[in-house]
Amino acid sequence: MSISRPPTLPTKEDCKAVFQELLKKEGEAVAKRCGVIFLPPSKPGKKRGRYVVNLLVKTYSVELDSEEIIDLVAGKEAPSEISFLILRYLSSSAGVGRKEDWVPFDQFPKTKRYKSYFARYVLNPFARTFGYAPKKYELVCRRLGGKKERLGGLSYSFSFLPKVRILTQLWKGKKEDYIAPTTNLMFNYSARHFFSAEDLLLAGRVMVSIMEAEAKKL
Template sequence: MLSNYEKLSEIWREKFMQLDQSTFARKLLGVRLEKEQVLFSYFGRNYRINRFNGEISGESKSVPDAKLKLLFYNLFWYSKEGAKLSGHWVPFRQVKNASPFGPAFETHVLKPFARTFNGQLANLEEAAEKLGGTKLRQGDAGYQISSFDCIPIQFLFWDGDDEFEAQANILFDYSVTDFIHVESTVSLASDGVARLAEEAGLQVIGNF
């Protein structure tokens, strides 16, 4: 029996096939059209979509599950014509229409991020470098990392000590919802934390 994510993914595969592929390839940085495939990357891993049936596949370490496929289809469907980054970075709660999801984002994304890398500052920095991150001045460790090439995200971390617990924040460009649905930004953040943990050889502490 198909899971709900698998059923939704199939619906969105069919919606993807309705799109003008040359249009989204033009407006989304890092998306490339080849004769039979749409090529793109996500947190440093390469994926492709068959242009004739909409099926998504990846490399041996990046075989996408139904939930991830759904995220990919959402990028192509929701990206707006003329979408561009504003250069104005905001925490999740200030992303357009994100405020209702703010408390859950704090609990299920930011706290696991902070707990996972508490006392692991060097490992976090090394992991961010592996993902092509650009070092920032904020935090004990702050890096800007591309999820999709068109959607960079800033991951900020302050390590804990005897008096204070580790703290973390994740910033988005204010125009992120011109590229993808607001609910999908939560997946971008949690996937980024998971990839950082994976590259650092750590298990995420907490549930997304």
């Protein structure tokens, strides 16, 4: 993806390419490293089995034979951006550390070039939707499995994927005092072992879009 224009959202073709990387890996090893479930085929042979992966409060089945990712509750294929993140997560190969500090997006490797896009596609939409609606924000966070944290503002942590965590923070705005809201979104340190800079940007976009969709249900 070119950095002279905003990174594009992944397509089905992008997912297909990452699927090929995942198919080269040993199922049990991936499951252990990523904290997911691997279900081998019931009968030995050419079948490959599947992974069961939780993303926030939803569960997805990564079908290795049909090369599809299915939302198990909805019973339909997951959106390309969610499929891509799950596939990138499972196919990652860097070592896994134990350090779990919260880290701002621009402190991860090679993210500086994407800082303005992170503000445009993650922080600004977050502020537009929840900046003056803190109660709605807290309700949405709880509905998505968020845990309230004492880290400044209204802070909630989420298990985005089993070993990738996200922290959202909101300092509410006050229209009558002309005080604009402030938002922040961080990742756990270990996210760098699973995601590239562009993946982290996409994860932030997906997190906020899921929050926005949940807010519309209220």
